[in-house]
Amino acid sequence: AFDILAFGEPLMEFAQLDDSRRHYLPGFGGDTSNVAIAAARLGAKTAVFTAVGDDAFGRDFLKLWDEEGVDRSSVITMAGERTGIYFISYGPDGHEFSYYRAGSAASLVRPSLLPLDLIGSSRVLHISGISQAISVEACDTCFAAVRHAREKGVAVSYDTNLRLRLWPLDRARAVINATAQLADIVLPGLDDARQLTGLDRPEDICDFYLKGGARIIALTLGKDGTMVAVPGERRLIAGRPVKAVDATGAGDTFDGAFLAAWLRSGDPFAAAAYGNAAAALSTLGHGAVAPMPRVADVAAFLAKG
Ligand code: KDG
Numbered sequence: 001a002f003d004i005l006a007f008g009e010p011l012m013e014f015a016q017l018d019d020s021r022r023h024y025l026p027g028f029g030g031d032t033s034n035v036a037i038a039a040a041r042l043g044a045k046t047a048v049f050t051a052v053g054d055d056a057f058g059r060d061f062l063k064l065w066d067e068e069g070v071d072r073s074s075v076i077t078m079a080g081e082r083t084g085i086y087f088i089s090y091g092p093d094g095h096e097f098s099y100y101r102a103g104s105a106a107s108l109v110r111p112s113l114l115p116l117d118l119i120g121s122s123r124v125l126h127i128s129g130i131s132q133a134i135s136v137e138a139c140d141t142c143f144a145a146v147r148h149a150r151e152k153g154v155a156v157s158y159d160t161n162l163r164l165r166l167w168p169l170d171r172a173r174a175v176i177n178a179t180a181q182l183a184d185i186v187l188p189g190l191d192d193a194r195q196l197t198g199l200d201r202p203e204d205i206c207d208f209y210l211k212g213g214a215r216i217i218a219l220t221l222g223k224d225g226t227m228v229a230v231p232g233e234r235r236l237i238a239g240r241p242v243k244a245v246d247a248t249g250a251g252d253t254f255d256g257a258f259l260a261a262w263l264r265s266g267d268p269f270a271a272a273a274y275g276n277a278a279a280a281l282s283t284l285g286h287g288a289v290a291p292m293p294r295v296a297d298v299a300a301f302l303a304k305g
Contacts, residue, residue, distance in 0.1 A: 002071060003044040003263050004157075004256075005122040007145055008032030008131035009106035009138075010050060011099075012057040012085040015246065015287040021089070027287035028064055029086060030106075031130050031161055031252050034288050037068045038249075038256025041294045042278065044263060046256075047071035047122070049115055051105040057083035058105065064289075074115040081105035088248050088287070095248055099165060107135035111144040119145055120152040124185075124259055128159040129176045129192075133166035139175060146182050158183035159255050162192040169195065181212040185262075187255050189220050202227045206234055216268045218258055218275070220251060226272045237272040240301075242280045249288025254279035257298070277301050 010030035017023040028037075036046040048070055052058030054077050061083065065072040084101030101107070119125055125145060132139040149156050160176050167175075173196050180186050186209045188196070193205045202219055206229035209217045217229040225239035244250075257278035261271035277298050285291030293301070 001121045002047045002118070002123070004036060004039050004046045004124045004126055004259055005049060005118060006032040006036040006046065006126045007049045007142070008128055009084060009101065009104065009134055010048070010052065010061045011101060012060070012083055013088065013287055014085065015088040015248065016090055017286060019090070024087065025286050027290055028061065029249065029288040030084075031128050031159065032126060033061070033065075034249050034252035034292075035126055035159070035256040035259070036070045037065075037289055038253040038278065038282070038292050039260040040068050040070050040256075041292055042257050042260040042298065043295055044256070044260035047074070047118065049074050049118065051076040051078045051081070051109050051113075053077075053082035053105045054079050055083055057085065074118050076105070076109070076113060078105040078108060081108060088246070095246060097163075097165065101134065104134070107138055109141050110137045111141045114141060114145055114148070116148055119148050119154060122154055123263060124155045124157050125149040126157040126159070126255070126259065127179075128161040129172065129179075130161045130163055130166065132175055132179065133163055133172065142179070146179065150182065155184040156182060157185040157187065157255070157259060159251065160186070160188040160192045160196060161251070162195060172196070177212070180209055180214065183214055185216045185218070185259075186214040187218050187220070187258070189251055190222065193219060203234065216262075218254075218268065218272050220254055220279075226254070226276055228268050228272045230268060235269050237269060237276060239276040240280060242283060244283035246286045247283045249292070250279045250283050252288065253282035253292050274298065274302075
């Protein structure tokens with residue numbers, strides 16, 4: 001049995017290293033794979049479910065998950081299909097993603113391929129708005145996975161991760177808000193949440209998701225930290241500023257760290273402090289996965305006070 005099963009698309013990553021646009025660092029991304037790896041580095045027992053292509057990048061992912069101690073025994077290698085890729089470039093507003101992922105193996109996953117036993121025996125099922133945005137089949141598969149998790153009493157964790165390059169706002173809003181109502185833990189970022197709810201204040205956004213039925217909301221506010229809300233209680237958990245190099249994957253690292261810590265202690269407020277620290281550390285290097293911290297890194301950062 002696993003602490004966390006993450007379902008979504010892994011993406012091979014190429015991160016721009018300087019302004020010349022001549023140097024790109026290869027790495028690994030894909031939000032839910034990132035969550036599984038972040039949580040595994042921080043001590044959780046995690047697994048991923050998805051499909052990869054029968055190409056070099058697909059094999060690289062299988063190797064990565066093995067090296068990171070993330071179970072990938074149910075990942076499908078799809079004959080004749082490809083693994084998606086993305087480039088991170090630096091624009092005036094921070095990082096910008098260019099995707100080459102349409103028709104990828106992960107987008108071809110359909111409900112009949114779901115590993116129901118694996119879902120049913122995990123403590124948390126984690127999916128995101130990106131898991132749903134990549135194709136109609138993937139969206140249907142997410143809903144089927146969530147339904148099965150709920151039937152089996154498995155906690156559903158959901159990162160709204162709005163990506164308007166993948167789907168229009170009206171459809172994203174309909175699907176994401178419906179899914180948030182089925183989730184136990186909702187992990188939105190403030191910019192996403194404002195667009196998805198039409199609300200401005202973090203307090204109101206937390207109330208929106210609590211009224212929808214979630215038990216725990218961890219709304220990340222960037223440098224202002226994280227607002228955590230449970231029925232009857234709401235707290236702002238401050239973050240500590242660092243000199244960020246690349247924020248790609250910081251939200252995913254937060255999710256993984258938050259879930260790992262929450263599963264250990266049951267305390268969502270302490271888990272958010274832990275998540276804030278891990279996410280801050282993950283911005284100190286390029287790309288999503290490489291700079292993710294391990295247990296000792298987070299402990300040392302927290303001890304510095
Ligand atoms: O959160 C980081 C992810 O956005 C990145 O790894 C790529 O999964 C990705 C996506 O679809 O944007």
